[in-house]
Amino acid sequence: MTHLQLRPLTRARSLPLVLAALSGLGSACNDDADAPSQRASADAASPLYAMMVQVYDTDDRTVYIALSDTLDLDPEIDLSRAREFLGVANFAPVGGRLLVSSGTEPTITAFEISQDMSWNELDSISFANYPFEDNANFYYQYILNDHTAYMPFETTKRVVWNPTEMRIEEIYEDSELELTRDGLEARVGGNRNAIRFQGPVQQPFFYADDDYFETGPESVVAIYDEKTHEERALVTLPCPGLSMASQDEKGYTYYGTWGFQGTRALYGVGPEPCIARLKPDLTLDSDWTTDLKGLTDGRYSNNFRYIGKGKAIANVLHHELIDADWSGGYDADIAEKIDNESGEHWRLWWFDLDKRQAKPVDGIDVAIGSGAQFAVLDGRTFVFVPYEDWGKTKIYELDDQGNASLRASTTGDVFKWVKIR
DSSP states (O other), X not given: OOOOOOOOOOOOOOSOOOSGGGTTOGGGGOSOTTSOSSOOOOOTTOOOEEEEEEEEOSSSEEEEEEEESXXXXXXXXXXXXXEEEEBSXXXXXXXXXXXEEOBSSSEEEEEEEOTTOOEEEEEEEEOTTSOOSBTBOGGGOEEEETTEEEEEETTTEEEEEETTTTEEEEEEOOOOOOXXXXXXXXXXXXXXXXXXXXXXXXXXXXXXXXXXXXXXXXXXXXXXXXXXXXXXXXXXXXXXTOOEEEEOTTSOEEEEOSSOOOHHHHTTSSOOOOOEEEOTTSSBOTTSOOOGGGTTTTOOEEEEEEEETTXXXXXXXXXXXXXXOTTSOOOHXXXXXXXXXXXXXXXXXXXXXXXXXXXXXXTOOSOBOSOOEEEEETTEEEEEEEETTTTEEEEEEEOTTSBEEEEEEEESEEEEEEEOO
C-alpha cells in the first residue's frame, strides 16, 4: 500500500483555556519524573492504577499521569510527583504495561512500571506515514486484546497494529458508510470511555457540520470482525451525535453523547437527544426505550454511561432553571450558557435501569456542566467532576443507591483512571 504523508496537526480546542490552573503546582514541572506518585508498596502482588489529569495553559495543555497502588487516594492529589507529558497525550494499559501516545508527534511509547513506581521506557512505534489529525491519540483507538488495536484515520480507514509487539500489521480501507448525508459529514465518535468490547469492535459515527452545531437525526455503528478486521455490518441508531459506548454484563452496548444535542431541540429546530442500545448479537434493540424523559420529569440528558449492576449515570439539563423563552426562537446566548457553563441547570443523575427509577445524585457540592468522566475499578464507581472552568476536579465515589462521597481533589481536569495490573 502507498503510505500517505502526515498532515499538520489541526486539532481544535473544544474546552476553555485555564490560565489559573498552573498556579500553585510548584514542582509539577517534574524534575524527578521517576518519583513515586502515591504510597508505594513492597508487595510484589500490589495493584497499580494510573490517573490522567489535564492542566490547560494558553497554548494547549500538559498531561500528568499520577500512579497509585490503592483506590483510596490522599485528599489532594500531588501532581508534582506525577509524570509529565506535553500536549494532548493519552494512555492505555496493555498487558501490564502503560502505553502513552505522544501529544506532540504521532508516536506511542511503552513503559514498564516497577513495584516502587519508577518508570522504565521500552519500545516506541511511529505512525508518521498516516494522516492523523491528532497524532496517535488513544482517544480514538479500540484495543481488541493485547495483540490487536485499531486506530481510525480519514474517517473510515483504520490501522490495525500490535500493541504488545509494537508493530503495524495491516491497513484496512473498506467501508460502506456514507461519508456525507443531507449536507453533513460523517464524524468519528471516538472511544472516550476506552471501552474494550466483548467480541467485534464497534466504531460509532455521527453526522455534523464543520462547527458541530447541526447534527443529523441518526448515528451509525460500524461492526469490525475481530478475526478478519473487515467491516461486517453497519447498524443505524435512531439518535443524533452518538459517540460514547459502554457495555453491561450481558453484552448489551449503550450509546450516548458527549456534546449536548438538546439545545436546538428545546427550541424545536433540531433532533431530540436520546440513547440507543445494541443487543449482544449487535443488532439494534428497538424495544429498549431511548427516551429517558419519563424518568427525568421531561428533561433532556447527556453523557449517559452504564456503570454496572443495572445502574447508569447521566448529566441532566434542568431547563426550567434557565431564564429563556423556548418558544421565542433560537437564542445563541442561551445555547452558550447551556453548552459551556456549569451551574444548577446541570445535575448528575443516577439511573436504576432494571427498576426504571432515577434521581439526582446526592453529595456533589460543586456546580457541574454537561459532561463528567467516570471509572469503574475493582467494583467501585468514581465520578470526576470538573469545576472552576475545568481548572480543578473533585473525585467522588458513588454507592449502589446513587449517593456520592468526596474522595479526592486535584488541580486540572481528570480525564481517566485505569488499572494497569
